[in-house]
Amino acid sequence: MAKPKVSSDWLAACAGCHMSLLDMDERIIKLAELADIRATPITDLKEPDESGVDVGILTGAVNNTANEEVAYRMRERSKILVALGDCAVFGGVVAMRNFFKLEDALNRAYIETESTDDEGKIPSSPQLGVPTEVRAVGEVVKVDICVPGCPPEADVIFYALSELAQGRLPEIKGDMLHWH
């Protein structure tokens, strides 16, 4: 039987969840033996296989239409979709932008920043994603497994991925469900 294929991507994220994933240290070799690690933001391939993967992992919150497209694509191509980290699970730190009017947030970021001169401008290229209300991945596509944490502990990520790599659904509870 072929090794299960695993792919990940990040949306509006800080990359902390992927760093925590790497914090499983040498255990990643074992994981690579059990599963076929395909596209991730920190490896060479950039898109999950068109032919589909067994496990898709998304980190980060849905913050604009570009994130929405990445989420749809990952959901379409994955048998099982994992929301990894608080931002993917409920919106996380990114969701705090929802406390403000979008206009105010964009002004603060692109025009009012102390390091910006008088020529500050909110980007509006048609190629850019359009900002939306910040949502959890689960508010945009169906999510099968939630792994909360900011970031989740490396041990928990290892447990979840190793279970998935062996064809099982991880049970995030008890020792695996705690804030460190």
Added chain:
Amino acid sequence: MTIKLTINDQAIEVPAGTTVLRAAEQAGITIPTLCDHPHLVPYGGCRLCVVEVEGVRTLQPSCTLPVSQGMVVRTNTPKTREAREFVLTLLFSERNHFCMYCQMSGGDCELQNAAYGECMTHWPLQPNWQPYAVDASHDYFVLDHNRCILCRRCVRACGELVGNFTLGMQERGAASILVADLDVPLGDSTCVSCGTCLQVCPTGAIIDRGSAYRGQETHVQRVKSTCAGCSVGCGIDMLVRDNHLVRIEGNWDAPVNEGVLCEKGRFQPLKEDRERILTPLVREKGELKPATWAEALSVVAGKLKPLVGQNGHGIAALASTRLPVEALHTFKQLFAAQMGSDMVTSIEEGVTTALPGWVAHELGHPFEGDLSALKTADCVLAMGVDLVDNHQVAGFLVKRNLPKGIGLIVIDPFDNELHNLADYSLRPKKGSDYDLLVGLSAEIIRSSLGQSQPSEPVDLAKHKLADVSRVTGIPQETIKAVAQRLAAAQKPAFVYGKGITRGGFPTVLKALLDLARQVGALSEEGSMVLGVKGEANSMAAHLYGLDKMFQAKDQQAAYLVVGDDYASQRLVRRLEAVPFKVVQASYASPLTAIADVVLPVEMWAEQTGHFLNLEGRLQAVQRGLTPPAEVRSHVDIFAAVAAQLELSLDSAWQDELTKRVPTNALVM
């Protein structure tokens, strides 16, 4: 009557009136809760504790449900689990629960623990991202409404335990919000900074500023001790991490205070900003210079040795009443018994204890009760004592019962915050306290309301209502009303303080006791009279005879054992003329500035020993912090001085405590 019921197929027997929640607890079955707290009246607000009861259509909150005969309860069924997850889902959806940067996250948050207990890895319902305010106006804690679950534990604690009633709820439904007073910033409110709300808050909604992020439950060690703030002697938990005092909490199991503390015990001790004395200091050429213990002790011995056995012009020794009993005993041993000084006393000079002590001596037996007098009274007369400013926890015991209609009678010619809470606020003209008390006694006799007669017969003709009113300046109706209220009370209590004990003569106190006898607060059966005394060990100091007035009589040397206490300007001035001064202190002060030798000693958190509280209850003090290397305990220093002078000391501190007649029966 006992009730037999079944919980999760376990047969249980409990007294009638027990709730299902407590019955389950007794049987070792834990039902998840949030708004419940063992020291607060059950509220039934959060609905997390719901259980299935056979024969009952809907799920029931176990915290408010009394057990009934033959009841069959199930606490962990698919239905109850579903209900719990739903309750938590709604709670998370209401406000903004960001765990990632909250200092309670990771074991200290009851909301998070409850969710993890139900294996929730996400929020089934997202919140609608409405931001809530953060009130950071208070000196000691921050109130973050985003984290509040409206359990009302803080509101209930502020009312039920402390009687301050500052916190309350405003609006209804989703708009419900915690407010202080009539919705003012906490820092501007009637909050007395007792911190009880802080201690009961299950989430990070109320966070202690001083200890935030400095250690969670799993990082700290809890050392149980007794507060050194005053004579109430509240039980405290010192939360210590790496020899740092992170936070002080009230010990829920302590009989005196049952978890409640005041600002002076909970927060002020952590605001210590005086300079710590780390080594012995010896004055050389006008300046205090660091020295070794050997050098310092040799200087002390050299100056004190010739004065051993000399009265009058010898040594004067004063000790703070914050010292543990063991230290006070050794202090007395060294300076009075062994060195023969006739001026060995406390810095407090018996101002709160000498007078009542004299009365106990005259009576031949104790005449005061304990704090249960304040806890159970249906009428309280407070004379010459401000329980809002000092001995606050004793004040809370009275305040929290005020809504039950207990008549609070406050007698004090001076400004006293207790006047604001009184049902009868009396400010007799200065010097007329005695007349007022005898006048009340006379009024009670006149209306034949008293339970017993005063010990001295009252000449009714000499204490006519009109005359008493004229002399005291209190209206006749008030005197009559107070007399009637006192006489009508089933369990009247009398509490008094410095206002009565400061004077030279016991006449006012004796008149107060007579009044107490008349209304049944003092009899063979028991006493509901309580004097607040003063500091942590004022009563022990008095029992050791360390309560006389300090008289500067041309002593050649003075030994001040001030510890971490403060010495008044007046004391410093009175000592200036003494040629040789030793100060045993923890912190630099105007007193150490005039010393010839300064010996570094433990402060309150480093001490081990016992305090005798205002009830006569002996309570243990446990060291929570290790002092710096060159700092020693009081007892060790006394022993070292004694060794230099070739004197021997005993440690029979317990025996010594029983030599005098105490005002309260001692509970050792």
